[in-house]
Amino acid sequence: MTATFDLWHKHMTKFFRNGEATFGMLLQPVLWVVLFGVGMQAMLEAGGGGLLPQSSSGGGVSGAGYIGFMLPGIITLSALAGAVAGGATLLDERLRGIVKEYLVAPIPRYSILLANALSTVTKGLFQALVIVLIGLAFGAHLAPDPASWGLALLFAALYTLGIAGLALAVAAVVSSTLGYHGLIALDLPLLFASDAFYPLDVLPSWMGWIARLNPTTYVIDTLRRLMYGVSYVGQMPGWLSALVLVGFAALGMALATLAFRAEIRARGGAV
């Protein structure tokens, strides 16, 4: 396990040393809220407010309107972008031969992947903090309960671990940067086929079903519930969300490990 920590430490050191990456990480959520959220909110309010998501107690999101509703979606979007970047890092290390240094060292193979995924999760949590601060600045009212916060972060971390694993699985088997970005572009639909930006009950039923199969829906639901202390019409039960997210994290990392080892074996290497 110490190998996981050491490699995680290396990834984090390199990241924060890179001013452009850090700046981008902080700027991205700001842009999403301001450029997308403000506009959407204005549009929905202009339509008479009837389209704003309804909480099960009858009110909209605690006064912050659409921006409050979509903040968890922004957090998730950042997590997705982070996962893509994490996979790109692994691919870069594979192509430049740095992975050989890892493979020749007496460390477990999964450490290589887990360290990468955990650095993605760490950066995702930083971004989530930034996003929440921005949300506060735009008037969202958040639940004051620290236990809810801890849980919210935990579930966000689990989801991020899952998608990081999926991205790493792709990065482990492709042989070029072009191939990686070609495949990984499929990640954005994950976000849009969920209730990140629109409540489930306004979706046509076929899409509603897709959304229910999408782990993204569960993390969004959980974040809304824990961040705002409100339940929404059509929201998933908490225990189900927890189950789905734990399973998703395990599945993502398992896929990454399997893909990594399979690729090594396929080219005659030793795992």
Next chain:
Amino acid sequence: MSDTAITARGLTKRYNGDILAVDGLDLDVPCGTIYALLGPNGAGKTTTVSMLTTLLRPTAGTATVAGYDVVSASAQVRARIGVTFQETVLDKDLRGQEVLDYHGRLYGMPRAERARRIAELLALVELDEAAPRLVKGYSGGMKRRLELARGLMTDPEVLFLDEPTQGLDPQNRAKVWEYLGTLRTRRGLTILLTTHDMEEADTLADRVAIVDHGKLIVEGTPRELVTGMGADVIRIQGAGESEALVEALGKMPFVQTIHRGDGLIQVGVDQGNRRLPEIVTCANQSGFRIEFIAVARPTLADVFLRHTGRALRDV
């Protein structure tokens, strides 16, 4: 504790069914030696090292490194070896000393020991001043030297160097040879290096194994290998009746060996400077036009030609 650092028996690697990179290689590398695998590009040297360092699965055969089997005890092998690869494999966004530090951490080295070793190795490869700078700014020679330090960082029992001076300018090449020379006195360290440069093998190695097409051709100390080649070797290239020339040379009493291959005729004689004029005369009389002729002590390249009929091309 055996006195062999590396053994291989029938080591074979076959790719995609028909590309045979390594063909039944046997090796015995004694502890504490600097051992060179000498051969042209494509001889299977890197593939051999990849198998010995547990990166590649052998198709057949066995190998042990530092007393452990490379397939069944790969983790134990990894803990005891250092490796530098043919291409530079460095994280350019890290500082020089960080590269060494993270490497040491992966091998479970405690902090104090890491600090001590980093200082010692940076001094050895003369990178003390550059150590706090990012690797991004290092020259090719500096990167190679840092990689050598990294290979030694964990105090390995066996250090594998794949073409350690390839692409280096003469000054950096000499430096690396100098560092390796000082390591010679380090007890408990065995070095296996691969090279296509016979001068490198001759200068550095206690023992040399000449490999070609994935097979071991001949093995021994550099001195043993050139024994029987004559005291001096005269190398001739040219056009014309080479058969007649070789026949005529064979009749001359001072000629000890004659080998041919790749457009080169190699004649082992007792005293090159004295015999040169006679050989030139002989060529003229045999209808052979000499385009190039040289006299020198026999080298490993001559040994290679003798055994394989091909020239060991210096890239």
